[in-house]
Amino acid sequence: MNKLKKLVTQAMANYYLHQLRKDQWRNPQQLKEIQFERLKAVIKHAYDYVPYYHRLFKSININPSDIRNFEDVRKIPLLSKIDVQRNFTDMVARGVDISRLSAGATSGSTGIPLKVLYDPTFTRLGYQDAVNSYVLFERGVKPGDNFVTVWGRASKSIRWSKKYVKLWRGIGETVVPLFPPAKLVKILRLIKPDVLNTFPSVLITLADYDVSEINPRIIFTGGEVVTEHCREVCRKAFGLEPFEGYGCVEFGNLAFECEEHCGLHMITNIAFIEFVDEADEWVSAGEQGEIVVTGFLNDVMPFIRYRLGDLGIPTDEKCACGRSWPLIKNIQGRIDDFLVLPSGKKISHFYVLRAIFHRVLRENIFAISHYQVIQDRKDGIILKIVKGKEFSPEILDMLRKSLQYEFDKLGEPLEVNIEIVDEIPIERTGKRRIFISKVI
Ligand SMILES: [Zn+2]
Structure with missing residues:
Protein backbone atom coordinates (compact mmCIF):
# COMPACT_ATOMS: atom_id res chain seq x y z
CA MET A 1 0.00 0.00 0.00
CA ASN A 2 1.45 3.38 -0.88
CA LYS A 3 2.03 5.99 1.79
CA LEU A 4 -0.80 8.33 0.81
CA LYS A 5 -3.34 5.51 0.74
CA LYS A 6 -2.15 4.36 4.15
CA LEU A 7 -2.49 7.87 5.53
CA VAL A 8 -6.00 8.35 4.15
CA THR A 9 -7.08 4.92 5.43
CA GLN A 10 -5.74 5.72 8.88
CA ALA A 11 -7.44 9.11 8.95
CA MET A 12 -10.75 7.50 7.98
CA ALA A 13 -10.28 4.71 10.50
CA ASN A 14 -9.70 7.35 13.16
CA TYR A 15 -12.94 9.05 12.22
CA TYR A 16 -14.93 5.77 12.18
CA LEU A 17 -13.40 4.72 15.49
CA HIS A 18 -14.56 7.99 17.03
CA GLN A 19 -18.03 7.36 15.59
CA LEU A 20 -18.24 3.81 16.99
CA ARG A 21 -17.16 4.98 20.44
CA LYS A 22 -19.82 7.66 20.38
CA ASP A 23 -22.54 5.48 18.89
CA GLN A 24 -22.19 2.75 21.53
CA TRP A 25 -23.81 5.11 24.10
CA ARG A 26 -26.69 6.28 21.89
CA ASN A 27 -30.15 5.11 22.82
CA PRO A 28 -31.05 1.69 21.36
CA GLN A 29 -33.77 3.16 19.13
CA GLN A 30 -31.26 5.48 17.43
CA LEU A 31 -28.91 2.55 16.86
CA LYS A 32 -31.75 0.61 15.28
CA GLU A 33 -32.49 3.49 12.93
CA ILE A 34 -28.84 3.71 11.84
CA GLN A 35 -28.80 -0.06 11.33
CA PHE A 36 -31.98 -0.07 9.27
CA GLU A 37 -30.74 2.73 7.00
CA ARG A 38 -27.56 0.74 6.32
CA LEU A 39 -29.49 -2.49 5.80
CA LYS A 40 -31.75 -0.78 3.27
CA ALA A 41 -28.74 0.70 1.49
CA VAL A 42 -27.10 -2.74 1.11
CA ILE A 43 -30.31 -4.25 -0.25
CA LYS A 44 -30.77 -1.44 -2.77
CA HIS A 45 -27.13 -1.61 -3.82
CA ALA A 46 -27.38 -5.40 -4.29
CA TYR A 47 -30.54 -5.05 -6.39
CA ASP A 48 -29.04 -2.30 -8.56
CA TYR A 49 -25.55 -3.71 -9.08
CA VAL A 50 -25.25 -7.40 -8.18
CA PRO A 51 -26.60 -9.75 -10.91
CA TYR A 52 -27.36 -12.59 -8.49
CA TYR A 53 -29.53 -10.38 -6.25
CA HIS A 54 -31.18 -8.56 -9.13
CA ARG A 55 -32.30 -11.91 -10.53
CA LEU A 56 -33.32 -13.25 -7.13
CA PHE A 57 -35.40 -10.20 -6.19
CA LYS A 58 -37.11 -10.21 -9.59
CA SER A 59 -37.91 -13.93 -9.29
CA ILE A 60 -39.69 -13.43 -5.98
CA ASN A 61 -41.19 -10.12 -7.05
CA ILE A 62 -39.51 -7.94 -4.46
CA ASN A 63 -38.35 -4.41 -4.96
CA PRO A 64 -35.97 -2.81 -2.42
CA SER A 65 -38.70 -0.26 -1.65
CA ASP A 66 -40.82 -3.16 -0.32
CA ILE A 67 -38.42 -3.46 2.63
CA ARG A 68 -39.96 -0.96 5.05
CA ASN A 69 -38.93 -2.46 8.39
CA PHE A 70 -36.72 -5.20 9.83
CA GLU A 71 -39.54 -7.76 9.58
CA ASP A 72 -39.78 -7.22 5.81
CA VAL A 73 -36.22 -8.48 5.43
CA ARG A 74 -37.59 -11.97 6.01
CA LYS A 75 -39.08 -11.84 2.50
CA ILE A 76 -35.54 -12.26 1.16
CA PRO A 77 -34.43 -15.92 1.00
CA LEU A 78 -31.44 -17.00 3.08
CA LEU A 79 -28.05 -17.33 1.39
CA SER A 80 -25.99 -20.50 1.89
CA LYS A 81 -22.30 -21.12 1.27
CA ILE A 82 -23.32 -23.38 -1.62
CA ASP A 83 -25.38 -20.54 -3.16
CA VAL A 84 -22.28 -18.36 -3.06
CA GLN A 85 -20.09 -21.06 -4.60
CA ARG A 86 -22.56 -21.75 -7.40
CA ASN A 87 -23.14 -18.10 -8.26
CA PHE A 88 -19.69 -16.79 -7.48
CA THR A 89 -19.22 -14.52 -10.52
CA ASP A 90 -22.77 -13.21 -10.34
CA MET A 91 -22.28 -12.31 -6.67
CA VAL A 92 -19.75 -9.63 -7.63
CA ALA A 93 -21.10 -6.13 -8.30
CA ARG A 94 -21.21 -5.03 -11.95
CA GLY A 95 -18.43 -2.81 -13.21
CA VAL A 96 -15.92 -4.03 -10.63
CA ASP A 97 -12.49 -5.05 -11.88
CA ILE A 98 -12.02 -8.41 -10.14
CA SER A 99 -8.27 -8.31 -10.65
CA ARG A 100 -8.07 -5.29 -8.30
CA LEU A 101 -9.89 -6.99 -5.44
CA SER A 102 -8.41 -8.68 -2.40
CA ALA A 103 -9.54 -12.20 -1.54
CA GLY A 104 -10.07 -14.00 1.74
CA ALA A 105 -10.76 -17.69 2.18
CA THR A 106 -12.78 -19.35 4.93
CA SER A 107 -11.19 -22.28 6.70
CA GLY A 108 -13.67 -24.81 5.38
CA SER A 109 -14.42 -26.10 8.87
CA THR A 110 -17.97 -26.66 7.62
CA GLY A 111 -16.63 -28.78 4.78
CA ILE A 112 -17.29 -25.95 2.31
CA PRO A 113 -14.30 -23.66 1.87
CA LEU A 114 -15.27 -20.34 0.43
CA LYS A 115 -13.51 -17.48 -1.31
CA VAL A 116 -14.73 -13.98 -0.50
CA LEU A 117 -13.73 -10.90 -2.46
CA TYR A 118 -13.18 -7.51 -0.85
CA ASP A 119 -12.81 -4.02 -2.12
CA PRO A 120 -9.37 -2.73 -1.19
CA THR A 121 -10.63 0.86 -1.03
CA PHE A 122 -10.31 3.44 1.69
CA THR A 123 -13.83 3.16 3.04
CA ARG A 124 -13.88 -0.54 3.65
CA LEU A 125 -10.33 -0.76 4.91
CA GLY A 126 -10.83 2.27 7.11
CA TYR A 127 -14.01 0.93 8.67
CA GLN A 128 -12.57 -2.54 9.19
CA ASP A 129 -9.49 -1.03 10.86
CA ALA A 130 -11.75 1.08 13.03
CA VAL A 131 -13.81 -1.95 14.14
CA ASN A 132 -10.67 -4.00 14.82
CA SER A 133 -9.19 -1.19 16.91
CA TYR A 134 -12.50 -0.45 18.62
CA VAL A 135 -12.92 -3.97 20.01
CA LEU A 136 -9.35 -3.90 21.34
CA PHE A 137 -9.46 -0.45 22.94
CA GLU A 138 -12.86 -0.99 24.53
CA ARG A 139 -11.42 -3.96 26.38
CA GLY A 140 -8.38 -2.18 27.74
CA VAL A 141 -5.64 -2.63 25.13
CA LYS A 142 -3.24 0.33 25.21
CA PRO A 143 -0.78 1.64 22.64
CA GLY A 144 2.57 0.06 23.34
CA ASP A 145 1.11 -3.21 24.63
CA ASN A 146 2.92 -6.38 23.70
CA PHE A 147 0.09 -8.02 21.76
CA VAL A 148 0.69 -11.70 21.04
CA THR A 149 -1.50 -13.86 18.83
CA VAL A 150 -1.05 -17.63 18.85
CA TRP A 151 -2.86 -18.85 15.76
CA GLY A 152 -3.06 -22.14 13.91
CA ARG A 153 -3.07 -20.64 10.47
CA ALA A 154 0.12 -18.68 11.02
CA SER A 155 2.45 -20.10 8.42
CA LYS A 156 5.77 -21.60 9.36
CA SER A 157 7.55 -18.79 7.54
CA ILE A 158 6.31 -16.26 10.11
CA ARG A 159 9.01 -16.03 12.73
CA TRP A 160 7.69 -14.86 16.02
CA SER A 161 10.79 -12.83 16.73
CA LYS A 162 10.60 -10.95 13.43
CA LYS A 163 6.92 -10.52 12.82
CA TYR A 164 5.66 -7.15 13.84
CA VAL A 165 2.42 -5.97 12.32
CA LYS A 166 1.27 -2.43 12.93
CA LEU A 167 -2.33 -2.65 13.98
CA TRP A 168 -3.11 0.84 15.13
CA ARG A 169 -1.21 3.64 16.78
CA GLY A 170 1.76 1.57 17.74
CA ILE A 171 0.10 -1.60 18.87
CA GLY A 172 2.40 -4.28 17.56
CA GLU A 173 1.19 -7.81 17.01
CA THR A 174 3.52 -10.72 17.34
CA VAL A 175 2.11 -13.76 15.58
CA VAL A 176 3.26 -17.04 17.06
CA PRO A 177 2.53 -20.25 15.16
CA LEU A 178 0.94 -23.10 17.05
CA PHE A 179 4.17 -24.72 18.24
CA PRO A 180 4.16 -27.91 20.36
CA PRO A 181 2.99 -26.94 23.88
CA ALA A 182 6.35 -27.05 25.71
CA LYS A 183 7.99 -24.86 23.07
CA LEU A 184 5.00 -22.50 23.08
CA VAL A 185 5.21 -22.05 26.86
CA LYS A 186 8.94 -21.36 26.60
CA ILE A 187 8.39 -18.71 23.93
CA LEU A 188 5.56 -17.03 25.82
CA ARG A 189 7.69 -16.90 28.96
CA LEU A 190 10.35 -15.18 26.92
CA ILE A 191 8.21 -12.61 25.15
CA LYS A 192 5.87 -11.93 28.08
CA PRO A 193 2.66 -10.84 26.35
CA ASP A 194 0.56 -8.03 27.85
CA VAL A 195 -2.30 -9.24 25.69
CA LEU A 196 -2.70 -12.87 24.66
CA ASN A 197 -5.03 -13.69 21.80
CA THR A 198 -5.68 -17.33 20.91
CA PHE A 199 -8.06 -20.28 20.61
CA PRO A 200 -9.74 -21.39 23.87
CA SER A 201 -8.22 -24.86 23.45
CA VAL A 202 -4.71 -23.35 23.38
CA LEU A 203 -5.39 -21.74 26.77
CA ILE A 204 -6.42 -25.12 28.16
CA THR A 205 -3.20 -26.63 26.81
CA LEU A 206 -1.06 -23.85 28.33
CA ALA A 207 -2.71 -24.33 31.73
CA ASP A 208 -1.20 -27.82 31.92
CA TYR A 209 2.20 -26.16 32.22
CA ASP A 210 3.74 -23.74 34.66
CA VAL A 211 2.45 -20.40 33.39
CA SER A 212 3.48 -18.37 36.43
CA GLU A 213 5.91 -16.32 34.35
CA ILE A 214 3.35 -15.61 31.63
CA ASN A 215 1.23 -12.81 33.03
CA PRO A 216 -0.96 -11.25 30.36
CA ARG A 217 -3.21 -8.40 31.49
CA ILE A 218 -5.86 -9.34 28.95
CA ILE A 219 -6.82 -12.61 27.25
CA PHE A 220 -8.81 -12.65 24.01
CA THR A 221 -10.27 -15.78 22.49
CA GLY A 222 -11.81 -16.58 19.15
CA GLY A 223 -12.25 -19.33 16.58
CA GLU A 224 -13.77 -21.90 18.93
CA VAL A 225 -16.60 -21.97 21.45
CA VAL A 226 -15.53 -20.77 24.89
CA THR A 227 -16.76 -23.40 27.30
CA GLU A 228 -17.29 -22.90 31.02
CA HIS A 229 -14.39 -25.33 31.41
CA CYS A 230 -12.11 -22.96 29.50
CA ARG A 231 -13.28 -19.94 31.54
CA GLU A 232 -12.62 -21.69 34.82
CA VAL A 233 -9.18 -22.86 33.64
CA CYS A 234 -8.35 -19.25 32.68
CA ARG A 235 -9.45 -17.92 36.07
CA LYS A 236 -7.38 -20.51 37.91
CA ALA A 237 -4.26 -20.50 35.70
CA PHE A 238 -4.05 -16.83 34.69
CA GLY A 239 -6.35 -15.15 37.22
CA LEU A 240 -8.32 -13.64 34.32
CA GLU A 241 -11.73 -13.85 32.73
CA PRO A 242 -11.18 -14.29 28.99
CA PHE A 243 -12.84 -11.92 26.52
CA GLU A 244 -14.73 -13.86 23.87
CA GLY A 245 -15.00 -12.45 20.39
CA TYR A 246 -17.15 -13.47 17.47
CA GLY A 247 -16.23 -12.89 13.87
CA CYS A 248 -15.46 -14.64 10.62
CA VAL A 249 -13.59 -14.26 7.37
CA GLU A 250 -16.75 -13.18 5.54
CA PHE A 251 -17.53 -10.20 7.79
CA GLY A 252 -14.62 -9.63 10.18
CA ASN A 253 -15.40 -8.80 13.82
CA LEU A 254 -19.15 -8.94 14.52
CA ALA A 255 -19.55 -9.07 18.29
CA PHE A 256 -17.43 -8.74 21.41
CA GLU A 257 -17.60 -9.43 25.12
CA CYS A 258 -17.11 -6.34 27.30
CA GLU A 259 -15.68 -6.02 30.79
CA GLU A 260 -18.97 -7.13 32.36
CA HIS A 261 -18.69 -10.55 30.66
CA CYS A 262 -22.44 -10.94 30.32
CA GLY A 263 -22.68 -11.80 26.64
CA LEU A 264 -21.38 -10.51 23.32
CA HIS A 265 -22.29 -7.03 22.08
CA MET A 266 -23.32 -7.02 18.40
CA ILE A 267 -21.89 -4.00 16.58
CA THR A 268 -25.07 -3.06 14.75
CA ASN A 269 -23.37 -0.35 12.67
CA ILE A 270 -21.63 -2.98 10.56
CA ALA A 271 -24.11 -5.85 10.28
CA PHE A 272 -27.64 -7.07 10.83
CA ILE A 273 -27.63 -10.37 12.71
CA GLU A 274 -30.69 -12.65 12.85
CA PHE A 275 -31.25 -15.91 14.73
CA VAL A 276 -33.49 -18.41 12.95
CA ASP A 277 -35.04 -21.77 13.79
CA GLU A 278 -35.27 -24.87 11.59
CA ALA A 279 -38.19 -23.33 9.66
CA ASP A 280 -36.07 -20.19 9.07
CA GLU A 281 -38.33 -18.16 11.38
CA TRP A 282 -36.87 -15.78 13.99
CA VAL A 283 -36.43 -17.36 17.41
CA SER A 284 -37.53 -15.49 20.54
CA ALA A 285 -35.04 -13.91 22.92
CA GLY A 286 -33.45 -16.60 25.08
CA GLU A 287 -33.88 -19.33 22.46
CA GLN A 288 -31.13 -20.92 20.41
CA GLY A 289 -31.07 -20.08 16.71
CA GLU A 290 -28.84 -20.29 13.66
CA ILE A 291 -26.88 -17.08 13.09
CA VAL A 292 -27.71 -15.31 9.83
CA VAL A 293 -25.80 -12.16 8.88
CA THR A 294 -26.14 -9.26 6.47
CA GLY A 295 -22.88 -7.32 6.32
CA PHE A 296 -22.75 -3.60 5.56
CA LEU A 297 -19.08 -3.18 4.67
CA ASN A 298 -18.58 -5.18 1.49
CA ASP A 299 -20.04 -3.40 -1.53
CA VAL A 300 -18.32 -5.54 -4.15
CA MET A 301 -19.63 -8.86 -2.86
CA PRO A 302 -22.52 -8.17 -0.49
CA PHE A 303 -23.90 -11.10 1.50
CA ILE A 304 -27.54 -10.67 2.51
CA ARG A 305 -29.05 -13.04 5.09
CA TYR A 306 -26.04 -15.34 4.95
CA ARG A 307 -26.08 -18.57 6.95
CA LEU A 308 -22.86 -18.56 8.92
CA GLY A 309 -23.50 -22.06 10.24
CA ASP A 310 -23.13 -21.12 13.92
CA LEU A 311 -25.67 -21.28 16.72
CA GLY A 312 -26.28 -18.54 19.24
CA ILE A 313 -28.84 -17.26 21.72
CA PRO A 314 -30.08 -13.66 21.35
CA THR A 315 -31.20 -11.88 24.49
CA ASP A 316 -33.11 -8.72 25.42
CA GLU A 317 -31.07 -8.33 28.59
CA LYS A 318 -29.21 -5.05 29.01
CA CYS A 319 -25.54 -5.04 29.85
CA ALA A 320 -24.42 -3.31 33.04
CA CYS A 321 -21.64 -1.56 31.10
CA GLY A 322 -24.25 0.76 29.59
CA ARG A 323 -23.29 0.18 25.94
CA SER A 324 -26.40 0.05 23.80
CA TRP A 325 -25.26 -2.60 21.30
CA PRO A 326 -27.66 -5.54 21.79
CA LEU A 327 -26.38 -8.81 23.24
CA ILE A 328 -25.89 -12.39 22.15
CA LYS A 329 -26.16 -14.42 25.36
CA ASN A 330 -23.69 -16.94 24.02
CA ILE A 331 -22.35 -18.65 20.93
CA GLN A 332 -23.07 -22.36 20.97
CA GLY A 333 -20.95 -23.90 18.25
CA ARG A 334 -21.75 -25.16 14.79
CA ILE A 335 -25.21 -25.87 13.44
CA ASP A 336 -24.50 -29.62 13.23
CA ASP A 337 -23.14 -29.85 16.78
ZN1 LIG B 1 -21.37 -4.62 28.08
Missing part, protein backbone atom coordinates in the same frame (compact mmCIF):
# COMPACT_ATOMS: atom_id res chain seq x y z
CA PHE A 338 -26.09 -31.65 18.27
CA LEU A 339 -26.63 -34.93 19.99
CA VAL A 340 -29.21 -37.31 18.56
CA LEU A 341 -31.05 -39.22 21.28
CA PRO A 342 -32.27 -42.82 20.71
CA SER A 343 -35.80 -41.46 20.08
CA GLY A 344 -34.44 -39.30 17.28
CA LYS A 345 -34.83 -36.09 19.29
CA LYS A 346 -31.94 -33.66 18.88
CA ILE A 347 -30.41 -31.65 21.70
CA SER A 348 -27.55 -29.16 21.82
CA HIS A 349 -24.14 -30.64 22.50
CA PHE A 350 -23.93 -27.98 25.21
CA TYR A 351 -26.09 -30.27 27.32
CA VAL A 352 -23.23 -32.78 27.44
CA LEU A 353 -20.53 -30.14 27.94
CA ARG A 354 -22.48 -28.60 30.83
CA ALA A 355 -22.94 -31.98 32.48
CA ILE A 356 -19.22 -32.65 32.25
CA PHE A 357 -18.36 -29.24 33.68
CA HIS A 358 -20.93 -28.76 36.43
CA ARG A 359 -20.96 -32.30 37.76
CA VAL A 360 -17.26 -33.11 37.56
CA LEU A 361 -14.80 -30.55 36.23
CA ARG A 362 -15.80 -27.49 38.23
CA GLU A 363 -14.49 -29.11 41.42
CA ASN A 364 -11.64 -30.91 39.63
CA ILE A 365 -10.58 -28.38 37.06
CA PHE A 366 -7.12 -29.77 36.33
CA ALA A 367 -8.10 -33.46 36.47
CA ILE A 368 -8.45 -33.61 32.72
CA SER A 369 -6.97 -31.36 30.11
CA HIS A 370 -8.68 -31.62 26.75
CA TYR A 371 -11.68 -33.74 26.00
CA GLN A 372 -13.78 -34.60 22.98
CA VAL A 373 -17.27 -36.06 22.78
CA ILE A 374 -17.94 -38.31 19.80
CA GLN A 375 -21.37 -39.67 19.07
CA ASP A 376 -20.68 -42.76 17.01
CA ARG A 377 -24.16 -44.29 17.28
CA LYS A 378 -27.62 -43.21 18.36
CA ASP A 379 -27.47 -44.97 21.72
CA GLY A 380 -23.94 -44.18 22.79
CA ILE A 381 -21.13 -41.68 23.01
CA ILE A 382 -17.40 -41.94 23.36
CA LEU A 383 -15.73 -39.46 25.68
CA LYS A 384 -12.05 -39.09 24.83
CA ILE A 385 -10.00 -37.47 27.53
CA VAL A 386 -6.43 -36.31 27.93
CA LYS A 387 -5.20 -36.64 31.51
CA GLY A 388 -4.65 -33.33 33.29
CA LYS A 389 -1.96 -32.53 35.87
CA GLU A 390 -4.28 -33.50 38.74
CA PHE A 391 -5.74 -36.63 37.17
CA SER A 392 -6.96 -39.47 39.36
CA PRO A 393 -8.68 -42.67 38.15
CA GLU A 394 -11.85 -41.87 40.16
CA ILE A 395 -12.58 -39.08 37.67
CA LEU A 396 -13.43 -41.67 35.02
CA ASP A 397 -16.15 -43.17 37.15
CA MET A 398 -17.48 -39.73 38.09
CA LEU A 399 -17.67 -38.70 34.44
CA ARG A 400 -19.43 -41.88 33.35
CA LYS A 401 -21.96 -41.77 36.19
CA SER A 402 -22.68 -38.06 35.74
CA LEU A 403 -23.33 -38.36 32.04
CA GLN A 404 -25.47 -41.46 32.47
CA TYR A 405 -27.44 -39.64 35.17
CA GLU A 406 -28.11 -36.73 32.79
CA PHE A 407 -29.23 -39.03 29.97
CA ASP A 408 -31.46 -41.00 32.34
CA LYS A 409 -33.01 -37.71 33.43
CA LEU A 410 -33.96 -37.11 29.79
CA GLY A 411 -35.51 -40.58 29.74
CA GLU A 412 -33.10 -41.57 26.99
CA PRO A 413 -30.28 -43.73 28.31
CA LEU A 414 -27.09 -43.58 26.26
CA GLU A 415 -24.07 -45.76 26.82
CA VAL A 416 -20.97 -43.77 27.80
CA ASN A 417 -17.56 -45.14 26.88
CA ILE A 418 -14.49 -43.30 28.08
CA GLU A 419 -11.13 -43.53 26.36
CA ILE A 420 -7.91 -42.03 27.66
CA VAL A 421 -5.86 -40.66 24.77
CA ASP A 422 -2.55 -38.80 24.52
CA GLU A 423 -4.02 -35.91 22.61
CA ILE A 424 -7.09 -34.61 20.82
CA PRO A 425 -6.09 -34.07 17.21
CA ILE A 426 -5.74 -30.50 15.99
CA GLU A 427 -7.37 -29.68 12.67
CA ARG A 428 -5.58 -28.03 9.76
CA THR A 429 -6.75 -24.64 11.02
CA GLY A 430 -5.27 -25.21 14.47
CA LYS A 431 -8.70 -25.63 16.05
CA ARG A 432 -9.85 -28.58 18.11
CA ARG A 433 -13.34 -29.97 17.82
CA ILE A 434 -14.96 -30.60 21.16
CA PHE A 435 -17.94 -32.48 19.68
CA ILE A 436 -18.18 -34.74 16.65
CA SER A 437 -21.32 -36.48 15.50
CA LYS A 438 -21.11 -39.46 13.21
CA VAL A 439 -24.84 -40.12 13.17
CA ILE A 440 -26.16 -37.04 11.35
